[in-house]
Amino acid sequence: MAGTWVIVEQRDGNIRKVTYEMLSEAKKIGDEVSAVVFGKSVEGLASEFAKYGADKVYAVEGDVFAEYNTGAYVAQLAAMIAEYSPNAVLFAHTFNGRDFASRMAQKLEAGLATDAIAVELSAGKGVFTRAIYAGKALAKVEVATNPVMATIRAGVMEVVESAGAGAVVKPAIAATAADVYQNIKSFVPTVSARPDLTEAETVVSGGRGCKGPDGIKLVETLADLLGAAVGGSRASIDSGWLGHELQVGQTGKVVCPNLYIAAGISGAIQHLAGMSSSKFIAAINTDPEAPIFNVSDFGVVADLFKVIPTLVTELKK
């Protein structure tokens, strides 16, 4: 085998945790692990990947890579795959990662397993477990095209520190400005002190039972105390209490934090699909028959408007 490549997810040097999750998982497989990082100037990040077992770090540098764009990234990675023949290439299942992986796979006329939650790699073959129907079922699939490619869901694999050599490799630059077909006009980061919904250790979500912005405010207060991300069920998104990007469920985000707190969410199957793989689930709802209690480790049958303020006080003790 010629090693497992992990495509780094970063913006302005801020590395997404899923990168470390993928490196740790790749390390378990035992083959040589390489991080592949694209950017304007990224060599300095190499030691970050060595901490999680990267034997090599391919630093792909150039102005054309300053911002993620499919054309230049795919042209470059295609050239590198041809030169170095990795056995497998793992991408994060982020918006960028799935865009990159899909176009790369088609260019190579190869298979691709997206949103994988379990990985088994061997020479020339990958077996991946994927959540389908937003987690209502699982499919185990085999990809045997070369290289084996998959996108990996954030938050599922454990981060394990293990020292790797982190030897920097500067590959030949094959992409040029002519490969760029998306003209990026602007990027406006989401201004939030809270963690990203799909990367957060804890998520506090509000639903119909929040009744309006006042209830959402309580959800946010609890989230901020816990350093958590805020999410919502479809009811609170459709009512305009929260932005669409915060919707948890089958037509929103699928999350798997350590702790998920559902406040005023009944637990429609659409919502359960997006959060039931969380490690711990707590629910606060006035209806004792609410389906959310069927998946909750700790259920509170009471009014969130009364529970959350006391909970905040108790947690601060």
Place this chain on the structure above:
Amino acid sequence: MKVLVCVKQTFDTEAKIELKDGKIADAGINLIINPYDEVAVEGGIQLKEKKVVDEVVVLSAGSDKAMDAIRTALAMGADRGILIKQDTGADEYARAIALAAAIKEENPDIILAGHVAADDGSSQVPTRIAEILGLPHINVITEIEVADGKATCTCEADGGTLVAEVVLPAVISSQVSWNEPRYPSMKGIMQAKKKPVTTADAAAADNKVTIIEFAMPPAKQAGIKVEDDPEVCAAKLADWMKNTVKIEV
């Protein structure tokens, strides 16, 4: 200008998924247009209403049942349909090959599709189609402006919002927050019956990904449930969070 919208017929998102003989059971399941594709259909119709395009063509690959998805899109306001008959077991590669072959015949200026399907969750097909056709693409859009042979799109991106421009023709995939799809009117449903739909067989392509097995996720057991005075409940929940989950505040 012409817009072509790819739609996939999927299970209703409210459907409960069960296995039968090792496969996903489909008996009695309500079928709908993939919600992300439905938004793309609405987006295409709005482009026609704004006189940016003259025609909205809807394309689906699947079994004969997918005709219902095409008819729904026609009832919403699309002009005509194309059904490519393909085994529903086709993978993302084979589907992209089949759809791209049909798109090539049509030669549209804008190709729209949902960025992901609510059933397989793959989010590969629109991007694969763009690569097959050698066209630019933009994924996960929430707004579009078309002018001077270019599309300028606002997109949901990782950790923010992106504005990007591509030269047409291009493949553009929608996020559900782009618009609110209309319900077909009674008049629209009547008209849809008369709108032309052509059918063809899928271009041959072998799957690149093999499904080994389907399984149900491990069933989550209901745990502790407390019904008491809200303040007592809150204190118990706080204890559980501190001692079992081991959260740090």
